[in-house]
Amino acid sequence: MSTFDDLTNNFSRLPGIGKKSAVRIVNWLLKQDGAYVQKFAQNLGVLQERVRPCKVCGTWTESDTCPICSDPLRDSSIICVVEQPQDVSTIEAYGEFKGLYHVLGGLIKPLEGVGPAQLAIAPLLDRIRGGTVHEVIVATNPTVEGDTTALYLNKLIMELGVLPADGGRDKIKVTRLATGIPVGGDLEYIDKRTLSLSFRGRSEF
Incomplete structure (x- = not known):
């Protein structure tokens, strides 16, 4: 399976995102500036590391x-x-x-x-x-x-x-x-x- 297909499958697992929408997102990302895509990937990579539930309310x-x-x-x-x-x-x-x-x-x-x-x-x-x-x-x-x-x-x-x-x-x-x-x-x-x-x-x- 290609990188394109792997990423499409990843996006299609998100809430409200079907297969067709996932394909459109991947195609859109391919047309964007490389710096933006790198920053997007970086933010996604540290999401679970940096964001956590508030110890008081849970948000x-x-x-x-x-x-x-x-x-x-x-x-x-x-x-x-x-x-x-x-x-x-x-x-x-x-x-x-x-x-x-x-x-x-x-x-x-x-x-x-x-x-x-x-x-x-x-x-x-x-x-x-x-x-x-x-x-x-x-x-x-x-x-x-x-x-x-x-x-x-x-x-x-x-x-x-x-x-x-x-x-x-x-x-x-x-x-x-x-x-x-x-x-x-x-x-x-x-x-x-x-x-x-x-x-x-x-x-x-």
């Missing part, structure tokens, strides 16, 4: 703690729970949410052998037990798996009881994004206006 970063978790101006009393790191980028793009994030790393899918133990749920509960979190926004996608995960998280968080910092007066509020996001939709493909309205119209369980 991608090149340092131990991501810029969002390290920002003292962010509202640490609100945590937005998402499925994957790319969901953080999607929400950040619309620019209105000023709280913190927590990446689960997936959804509960019993038929695929994915249960709560395979997700970053325990670290989320540890962050909540710290006593500074007043609201948890569950921003999982509006699918069967997303709703199942959201209900499971709500149950666990409610079992934590009251906030220690409030002297036993207030319970943690758990909210879900409003239904401006279509059922079966994916956060990655939602327009900024719809996502903004979903955050503003979020409701408690």
